[in-house]
């Protein structure tokens with residue numbers, strides 16, 4: 107299997123035979139989708155070294171910024187050309203619907219175009235030193251070799267949010283998709299090569315997090331680690347990167363409140379609450395998995411939500427009739443089922459779902475019916491933890507203060523929403539919510555131009571927007587004295603005058 111991409115060549119793993127490949131499963135029916143290379147730590151070393159050489163000797167970091175932008179534009183054009191193929195691969199690999207796969211490809215095309223445009227803007231600034239003898243400016247340079255590590259729920263999207271700004275800024279990189287969903291990233295790297303990225307600029311590694319991912323993080327030739335994944339892994343990544351004092355950016359999970367006031371438009375709020383919770387079977391870092399509903403609306407809202415959740419059609423992501431695909435793996439479904447069992451034990455009321463579908467056609471896939479719990483409190487694990495499945499919990503609030511208190515009662519802080527027809531309430535609540543993105547009367551959209559990231563334990567740093575480019579740049583201050591004269595600070599015998607200046611020659615003033 108030659109699907110590692112190192113220094114401009116597609117190569118096989120250097121692992122021992124038997125350990126050098128991995129099978130990738132279709133979560134819809136457990137069938138084998140592909141067999142791909144499983145890298146060894148020696149491959150991580152080769153890739154990191156190729157990236158290091160490409161950074162020091164290659165043309166990329168010194169390429170005119172506008173030309174770097176052109177490469178990103180060409181990648182975007184190729185994404186448009188191969189949209190259907192990429193969407194199909196993403197659907198097969200993750201279980202998400204083809205429609206969602208297409209949305210992902212369109213989104214990353216926009217992200218590549220956005221950073222293409224930003225590549226030659228904001229090249230630096232002159233600083234007024236307040237001194238006619240000084241020229242001072244701040245410039246931006248690439249950080250160096252970046253290790254980019256992505257999760258399985260949005261393989262193309264999460265990797266592209268890193269790749270596009272890292273490339274635009276002139277870095278070189280080693281990248282790794284999740285071992286569960288490597289297929290679309292292999293295609294993406296082929297497109298980056300086709301677009302003309304010089305050898306060594308983007309190097310693709312495949313394999314497990316414990317072996318390959320951790321070797322990437324600790325490799326001495328890596329300067330920056332950008333990781334998207336779970337909180338427990340994020341903690342390990344941060345600790346492992348500390349030894350080398352590497353720059354670390356973390357996009358971790360979320361437990362995202364969706365706050366609904368009684369004056370919200372009922373049909374729209376229910377509709378979006380379903381999408382917020384069950385889009386991609388809830389395997390979305392910003393999923394609205396924690397509904398917080400005003401007391402007077404609660405019962406009607408839950409009844410309609412359950413009615414509509416029960417009608418959600420599960421199935422093959424490639425079937426246009428499918429509304430929701432499976433979970434990513436048997437292990438992950440087991441974990442979600444443990445949360446469901448625990449919630450019942452803790453006294454939450456199961457309104458609907460909580461079990462696998464009866465349809466025999468879905469028996470080999472990792473499916474779970476959309477699940478709704480009421481009577482929940484923020485100390486229950488099903489409310490406090492990121493369950494990352496089709497499970498939504500409902501809590502009640504009596505007034506605005508209680509709504510905000512509940513929405514902020516979490517260790518996470520990635521995203522949330524508020525639904526109301528009162529614009530002042532909407533702005534007040536959005537302003538008080540301690541989350542990196544807050545939607546008002548909407549759920550889930552993001553913009554390439556707007557920063558994305560988490561408060562609290564949802565992460566460190568921001569992706570997208572101008573800050574997303576800054577993650578991959580070093581700021582450098584260049585200070586020039588245009589009237590240099592001897593300073594004569596250390597003149598030994600010469601005493602200081604009363605004003606503190608030396609008496610002979612040029613002065614520090």
Ligand code: NAD
Nearest residue numbers: 256257258283284314315319320335336339357358359391
């Ligand atoms: P994960 O933490 O298990 O794995 C993420 C990636 O890290 C994978 O590529 C994995 O192989 C690798 N990895 C695992 N152990 C590693 C180690 N010790 N060192 C280096 N790399 C290692 O996460 P997942 O289950 O793939 O993805 C789901 C998680 O991702 C959820 O918690 C979700 O909220 C989060 N996520 C966050 C965002 C965001 O924008 N904040 C977006 C998408 C997903």
